[in-house]
Amino acid sequence: MSTTTSTSVQRSFEIPQSRIAGGRFRDDLRGMSVVWRRELIRFIRNRVRIVVALVQPILFLFVLGTGLSPIVKTGSHGFDFKTFLFPGILGMTVLFTAMFSAVSIVWDREFGFMREMLVAPVRRSSLVVGKCAGGATVATLQGAIIIVLAGLVGVPYSPVLIITLLAEMALTAFGVTALGVTVAARISQVESFQFVMQLLVLPMFFLSGAVFPLTDLPQWLAVLTRIDPLSYAIAPMRSAIFEHIKVSPSLLKTLAPSITWDGWKVPLGMELGLIALAGIILLLVAVIQFSRPE
Amino acid sequence: MPASPTKTATPTTRQSDIAVEVNALKKNYGDLAAVKGISLSVAPGETFGFLGPNGAGKSTTIKMLCTLVIPSGGTAHVAGFDVVKDRTEVRRRIGLVFQDTTLDDYLTAEENLRFHADLYGVPRQQVRSRLEQVMEMVGLWERRKNEVKTFSGGMKRRLEIARGLLHAPRVLFLDEPTVGLDPQTRSHIWNYIHELRKQEDITIFLTTHYMDEAENCDRIAIIDNGTIVALDTPEALKGSIGKDRIEIQTDNNKDAISVLKDHFGLDSSESEGSVAFHVPGGEQFVPRLFAELSIPIKSVRVARPTLDDVFMNYTGRTIRDAEASTTERMATNPWMRARSRR
Numbered sequence: 288m289s290t291t292t293s294t295s296v297q298r299s300f301e302i303p304q305s306r307i308a309g310g311r312f313r314d315d316l317r318g319m320s321v322v323w324r325r326e327l328i329r330f331i332r333n334r335v336r337i338v339v340a341l342v343q344p345i346l347f348l349f350v351l352g353t354g355l356s357p358i359v360k361t362g363s364h365g366f367d368f369k370t371f372l373f374p375g376i377l378g379m380t381v382l383f384t385a386m387f388s389a390v391s392i393v394w395d396r397e398f399g400f401m402r403e404m405l406v407a408p409v410r411r412s413s414l415v416v417g418k419c420a421g422g423a424t425v426a427t428l429q430g431a432i433i434i435v436l437a438g439l440v441g442v443p444y445s446p447v448l449i450i451t452l453l454a455e456m457a458l459t460a461f462g463v464t465a466l467g468v469t470v471a472a473r474i475s476q477v478e479s480f481q482f483v484m485q486l487l488v489l490p491m492f493f494l495s496g497a498v499f500p501l502t503d504l505p506q507w508l509a510v511l512t513r514i515d516p517l518s519y520a521i522a523p524m525r526s527a528i529f530e531h532i533k534v535s536p537s538l539l540k541t542l543a544p545s546i547t548w549d550g551w552k553v554p555l556g557m558e559l560g561l562i563a564l565a566g567i568i569l570l571l572v573a574v575i576q577f578s579r580p581e
Numbered sequence: 582m583p584a585s586p587t588k589t590a591t592p593t594t595r596q597s598d599i600a601v602e603v604n605a606l607k608k609n610y611g612d613l614a615a616v617k618g619i620s621l622s623v624a625p626g627e628t629f630g631f632l633g634p635n636g637a638g639k640s641t642t643i644k645m646l647c648t649l650v651i652p653s654g655g656t657a658h659v660a661g662f663d664v665v666k667d668r669t670e671v672r673r674r675i676g677l678v679f680q681d682t683t684l685d686d687y688l689t690a691e692e693n694l695r696f697h698a699d700l701y702g703v704p705r706q707q708v709r710s711r712l713e714q715v716m717e718m719v720g721l722w723e724r725r726k727n728e729v730k731t732f733s734g735g736m737k738r739r740l741e742i743a744r745g746l747l748h749a750p751r752v753l754f755l756d757e758p759t760v761g762l763d764p765q766t767r768s769h770i771w772n773y774i775h776e777l778r779k780q781e782d783i784t785i786f787l788t789t790h791y792m793d794e795a796e797n798c799d800r801i802a803i804i805d806n807g808t809i810v811a812l813d814t815p816e817a818l819k820g821s822i823g824k825d826r827i828e829i830q831t832d833n834n835k836d837a838i839s840v841l842k843d844h845f846g847l848d849s850s851e852s853e854g855s856v857a858f859h860v861p862g863g864e865q866f867v868p869r870l871f872a873e874l875s876i877p878i879k880s881v882r883v884a885r886p887t888l889d890d891v892f893m894n895y896t897g898r899t900i901r902d903a904e905a906s907t908t909e910r911m912a913t914n915p916w917m918r919a920r921s922r923r
């Protein structure tokens with residue numbers, strides 16, 4: 288490490304002017320991808336978290352699913368309640384993982400890493416997009432682990448079905464991460480994370496039709512379930528699964544109905560479109576929030 | 582922020598010669614004026630120290646220069662670019678080491694640095710060699726595969742310094758680089774900083790509230806209550822006080838004090854068995870003292886003024902007192918309390 292070599296490295300290192308003048312977009316892209324990659328590294332490295340995150344879905348699916356089977360209507364139709372529950376559990380896994388990943392921004396702020404990102408010479412928007420993409424990927428991966436269990440609850444391992452479910456989970460994960468990042472922008476303390484879980488994540492989960500069908504509900508509950516964006520993510524996943532198993536049309540109508548607005552059936556494309564739209568709007572809000580300087 | 586290529590590529594000629602140029606810079610937080618219009622300029626290659634108690638406005642100033650905080654008034658240029666108008670250009674050319682660690686504990690040392698290289702657009706083919714160079718400099722190359730959470734406080738700080746240098750910045754900002762470290766680690770960090778000045782053509786702008794560390798700087802600005810009260814080389818600052826401190830032990834301290842007063846016209850005070858007084862050109866004064874003081878002298882000690890004396894001279898209190906009163910102020914002011922929690 289002699290002085291002369293260091294000096295020459297220093298000289299040759301001067302950032303080429305052409306790159307500064309023309310490479311703005313590529314720099315942003317690189318910033319985006321590194322934020323995404325960080326999410327993945329942190330996810331894969333923390334195996335304990337992956338395993339712990341499996342506990343809740345498995346409890347819901349096998350303990351709650353089995354326990355409730357005798358008293359829910361599906362039993363009388365000779366239909367496994369766990370099959371009904373499965374798409375709801377996929378939604379739950381995505382919801383919790385994506386939200387957790389997004390709200391880790393609060394930890395980044397608390398432990399200072401946020402500052403490393405905020406002073407970087409890239410657009411803040413590219414960092415926010417990278418963060419959302421990272422959270423979405425991680426949540427989809429976690430959901431993919433649950434898909435492995437499909438056979439145990441009577442859901443066939445059909446490639447078309449698996450690809451459909453993965454795509455729908457990815458879209459949901461993106462929407463939830465965007466929501467989480469928007470919320471995280473407003474949270475200044477780690478302790479507030481509890482509020483987010485109680486006031487946002489749990490209501491979203493219970494109102495989404497993950498654990499019960501959104502048919503024949505009292506008016507007040509029906510309205511609330513239609514407001515919950517997660518409803519529009521669970522319904523497509525459930526109908527995809529039901530299309531791949533043999534059930535009577537009447538059962539299909541009871542257990543996997545399309546979401547209705549005052550009697551009007553919301554088409555599948557529109558359900559997914561709503562999720563995408565909500566995700567994009569929330570992402571834009573997040574970008575604006577994080578672009579604001581101190 | 583669309584800027585024409587010519588504008589982005591070439592800083593205006595006049596300012597490119599100056600690493601940091603600050604003019605009447607101000608920052609208010611509500612009613613609280615944190616920085617009250619400071620001006621200074623730092624030449625390329627210089628190590629410039631910002632000395633002052635906590636809450637004097639050091640960190641706020643550094644945050645404005647790093648484009649993290651928008652000034653309430655005045656202008657600042659870093660590496661030739663305006664910190665408000667050309668934020669991205671400034672960011673490309675500066676390295677930052679903050680008081681609090683900004684590393685990701687769950688990534689390895691190398692991953693943290695690669696993350697930084699990508700964020701700062703370090704050309705891909707140079708990442709590997711540059712990584713080795715900066716990590717060797719701080720002695721962490723062997724530990725590059727370890728997760729940062731296994732590192733000690735001193736190692737983390739060293740890694741942050743390495744990271745701050747990775748993209749070959751023109752100006753390196755060090756905000757309290759040694760705060761919270763033990764004395765041995767502190768001196769190591771300073772060795773790295775000295776090494777760095779030899780190896781890289783870089784301007785260093787640092788803040789500290791340790792007087793002994795400020796001595797390492799080419800020039801120092803003493804900041805108190807949001808204003809610069811003195812700015813010069815450490816030697817000149819100490820010289821500006823103009824007096825050395827002399828301590829003598831005699832057979833009869835009481836008589837010595839009165840002789841000093843009557844014969845030499847000097848005010849002196851006795852503490853812990855020795856008599857202390859201030860006089861210009863202390864070393865030249867000692868022979869005269871021996872010749873003319875009738876009382877036998879047992880020992881003499883001549884001390885140059887320290888930066889502590891300088892701080893005292895310009896602010897009327899020691900830096901320790903200033904720290905204490907700031908802490909009190911922060912504890913009683915809910916605005917400051919709320920801010921310091923973050």
